[in-house]
Amino acid sequence: MPSNRRLLEPDFADDLDRARKGDDDAFARLVAPLRGQLHAHCYRMLGSVHDADDALQDALVRAWLGLGGYQSRGSLRAWLFTVATRTCLDLIAARGRRALPIDLGPASDAAAIAEQPRNDVAWLEPYPDVVYERRETVELAFVAALQHLPGNQRAALLLFEVLGFTAAEIAEIMATTAGSVNSALARARRTLAEKVPPAAQQPTLRRIGDERIREIVAAYATALEHGDAAALVALLTEDVTWSMPPLPSWYHGLPAVTDFAVRLPPSTCGSWRHLATFANAQPAIACYRRPDPEGPHTAWSLNVLTLRADRIAEITSFLDPALFARFDLPMRL
Numbered sequence: 001m002p003s004n005r006r007l008l009e010p011d012f013a014d015d016l017d018r019a020r021k022g023d024d025d026a027f028a029r030l031v032a033p034l035r036g037q038l039h040a041h042c043y044r045m046l047g048s049v050h051d052a053d054d055a056l057q058d059a060l061v062r063a064w065l066g067l068g069g070y071q072s073r074g075s076l077r078a079w080l081f082t083v084a085t086r087t088c089l090d091l092i093a094a095r096g097r098r099a100l101p102i103d104l105g106p107a108s109d110a111a112a113i114a115e116q117p118r119n120d121v122a123w124l125e126p127y128p129d130v131v132y133e134r135r136e137t138v139e140l141a142f143v144a145a146l147q148h149l150p151g152n153q154r155a156a157l158l159l160f161e162v163l164g165f166t167a168a169e170i171a172e173i174m175a176t177t178a179g180s181v182n183s184a185l186a187r188a189r190r191t192l193a194e195k196v197p198p199a200a201q202q203p204t205l206r207r208i209g210d211e212r213i214r215e216i217v218a219a220y221a222t223a224l225e226h227g228d229a230a231a232l233v234a235l236l237t238e239d240v241t242w243s244m245p246p247l248p249s250w251y252h253g254l255p256a257v258t259d260f261a262v263r264l265p266p267s268t269c270g271s272w273r274h275l276a277t278f279a280n281a282q283p284a285i286a287c288y289r290r291p292d293p294e295g296p297h298t299a300w301s302l303n304v305l306t307l308r309a310d311r312i313a314e315i316t317s318f319l320d321p322a323l324f325a326r327f328d329l330p331m332r333l
Contacts, residue, residue, distance in 0.1 A: 016076075020067055027064055034077055037163075038084050040130065040138060044158055045088035047098030047147045048125045049326050059087040081163065082173040085155050089174075092151040098124040100144055100250075100316065101243040107252035111260040117246035117319070124245070126304050126318055128327050129278035136200040137162045140280040140304055140316060145195035153188035156181050201282050204307055212310055214276070217283050220305070220312065221274035224287065229261040237311045244301070244317040273297045273333045279304045286324065287317075288333045296332040299324040 018026035031038075038059070042052035063070075063083045070079050099121055124147065127138050136142060137158075146154050155174060159165045160181075167178045167185070174181070205213060216235065223232035233254065242257050243250035251257045266272055270291035277284050284304045288297035299321035306314035324331055 059084040089151045097147040108249040111263040112249040126279040135281035153184045156184040157188040224266045225272045227266045237313045242315045298332045
């Protein structure tokens with residue numbers, strides 16, 4: 001993590017001086033070590049890769065234009081996160097929060113036939129796999145739970161719990177008081193205690209091991225490709241949850257999920273192929289569909305899996321081919 005000692009380094013001081021004089025390459029070098037952390041912070045705040053892209057770009061423009069106001073005796077990291085956080089809070093106020101089908105209403109008891117997608121909802125999006133110090137902070141359940149917090153609570157929690165800023169530093173970032181920050185933290189923690197599963201995915205995945213995870217992913221993909229509902233159901237926990245944004249219906253429990261898998265088997269939708277990947281630091285599967293006998297399999301959905309022991313406890317199928325490019329996945333096979 002960059003510290004104030006870096007301010008004494010000749011290269012940093014030289015780049016800072018050059019950036020203040022309008023050298024955009026020097027500014028890019030200053031920002032580069034923090035760019036990944038800043039983007040992940042924007043994603044956690046906003047629940048969308050596309051919104052995070054917009055926020056980071058806007059924040060860096062603001063930082064570039066306001067670099068003359070940065071005081072060299074302070075931490076560049078703190079200053080950049082101040083700009084990024086305030087940018088995200090502006091976007092939250094303008095765009096509202098992201099959601100998953102589970103946030104819209106109760107689970108469906110049976111398969112919803114010929115259901116239409118809801119395009120009036122800002123849906124949560126998956127995040128490409130990253131090398132990050134605390135991978136549990138980009139897990140899907142954690143990011144989804146954050147969206148239930150007001151912007152100030154979301155920012156305070158992330159700045160304190162994830163990024164390690166003090167209450168006094170957060171108060172300065174958010175232009176408020178340390179007392180207000182502590183109050184926001186307390187309320188945010190209560191909400192997250194109700195929304196986030198007690199066990200994070202990262203310890204679970206370590207216990208399962210890479211080889212077994214690959215076996216589960218391969219078995220899931222094979223069941224889908226063969227349209228084998230029984231094989232698919234055998235991989236699931238009794239209390240499994242399956243949602244498919246932008247479709248509003250979601251299913252909870254083995255009976256409802258089994259009904260969905262049997263009444264709407266993948267085999268009725270044409271031929272399928274799959275690629276294994278990772279999203280939100282969790283195993284994921286990119287699904288490619290070919291509705292007709294001729295032609296390629298084209299991008300269809302990105303399925304993020306949540307595991308418990310050696311079973312799948314949750315499937316979130318993002319039916320948005322536009323996401324594939326962000327995951328460096330081909331659009332057709």
